[in-house]
Amino acid sequence: MSGKSKVVVIRHIGDEALGIIQANPNIDLVLWKEDTQAPRSWILENIKGASGILVVMGEPVTRELVDAAGPSLKVVSTMSVGYEHVDQPLLAQHKIRLGFTPDVLTEAVADITVMLAFMASRNVGETLAIVQEGKWSTVPWSPFLFTGPQLSISGPSNPSARTRLTAGFLGFGRIAQATLHRLIAFGVTDVLFTARSDSSKVSQEILDKYPTLHSVKQASNDELAAGSDVVFVLTPGGKETYHLVGEEFLKKMKSNAVLVNTARGTCVDSDALAKALKEKWIWAAGLDVVEGEPNISADHPLVKEPRAVILPHIGSATTETRVGMATRAARNIVAGVLGEKMEAEVDLSRFKSTV
Numbered sequence: 001m002s003g004k005s006k007v008v009v010i011r012h013i014g015d016e017a018l019g020i021i022q023a024n025p026n027i028d029l030v031l032w033k034e035d036t037q038a039p040r041s042w043i044l045e046n047i048k049g050a051s052g053i054l055v056v057m058g059e060p061v062t063r064e065l066v067d068a069a070g071p072s073l074k075v076v077s078t079m080s081v082g083y084e085h086v087d088q089p090l091l092a093q094h095k096i097r098l099g100f101t102p103d104v105l106t107e108a109v110a111d112i113t114v115m116l117a118f119m120a121s122r123n124v125g126e127t128l129a130i131v132q133e134g135k136w137s138t139v140p141w142s143p144f145l146f147t148g149p150q151l152s153i154s155g156p157s158n159p160s161a162r163t164r165l166t167a168g169f170l171g172f173g174r175i176a177q178a179t180l181h182r183l184i185a186f187g188v189t190d191v192l193f194t195a196r197s198d199s200s201k202v203s204q205e206i207l208d209k210y211p212t213l214h215s216v217k218q219a220s221n222d223e224l225a226a227g228s229d230v231v232f233v234l235t236p237g238g239k240e241t242y243h244l245v246g247e248e249f250l251k252k253m254k255s256n257a258v259l260v261n262t263a264r265g266t267c268v269d270s271d272a273l274a275k276a277l278k279e280k281w282i283w284a285a286g287l288d289v290v291e292g293e294p295n296i297s298a299d300h301p302l303v304k305e306p307r308a309v310i311l312p313h314i315g316s317a318t319t320e321t322r323v324g325m326a327t328r329a330a331r332n333i334v335a336g337v338l339g340e341k342m343e344a345e346v347d348l349s350r351f352k353s354t355v
């Protein structure tokens with residue numbers, strides 16, 4: 001034994017982030033060097049006696065893993081803002097700290113959220129396929145071909161255009177507000193949002209910040225579904241938001257509204273959404289996440305829907321953001337192993353510690 005603390009990193013997270021861990025003389029780094037998923041058996045073998053483990057989204061941090069590590073395990077650092085892959089009550093029970101990477105990915109995810117709204121409303125899934133399959137000549141320009149609802153305000157030159165546009169946010173945290181910031185430039189006039197507690201102060205702050213807005217209102221799920229031209233799902237995942245958007249919600253939405261999910265696949269009932277698109281309850285959907293991902297085959301009911309634009313969970317995938325996430329996760333694990341304050345730590349105190 002070297003007397004150093006062992007830290008296991010289950011993916012190659014880039015030289016800059018690894019350098020942060022390696023620079024600490026009291027830490028022994030054990031790294032799965034490939035840019036592929038470390039086999040579970042490798043993780044379980046190498047985590048024995050470790051003080052910390054750095055994981056990525058989707059790697060289950062379960063009793064099996066905590067037991068394999070043994071009592072030395074002090075910290076889990078996940079390179080993600082979401083942490084539903086981590087058994088939080090279990091960590092609380094064993095007094096194991098949990099670091100995560102919020103904030104650094106806010107702008108990248110907001111960018112892709114807006115992009116998906118426009119891709120879905122403007123039929124980009126279907127039309128891109130036409131070009132890629134060499135079928136452009138079969139669909140010559142025609143006045144109303146491939147038209148979709150416009151998610152911006154046109155101004156007085158077009159009396160036929162809509163003059164109000166309502167964005168609905170299921171969850172109104174950092175990413176939702178960064179998304180709204182971008183939509184202001186497109187002329188969004190009204191905002192509906194859901195929140196767990198009374199948020200009249202938030203409404204007023206948003207109105208003060210964006211004087212072009214007509215209204216900003218906290219709403220129930222039903223009011224938000226019925227009143228929004230575009231609905232953004234931006235809540236955390238987990239049991240509380242499981243199938244938040246299901247048949248009931250989708251049936252209440254406007255028939256020309258667009259649904260965007262860049263949060264967690266489990267927030268939206270895939271079967272209900274596929275039915276909503278097929279039966280035209282709503283116009284289209286833009287999804288960066290799908291329930292059951294990444295095991296989504298070409299015959300998945302949503303993939304077969306021409307008005308569903310689906311990306312393979314790339315919301316935070318800009319180089320700058322991923323380096324920011326990796327370095328933050330690295331600093332978190334070093335701080336956790338040394339018993340210092342982490343840059344971003346999940347508050348596990350709500351889970352009663354029994355050990």
Ligand SMILES: O=CC(=O)O
Pocket residue numbers: 057079080081082083105315316
């Ligand atoms: O979805 C991405 C994350 O949780 O970081």
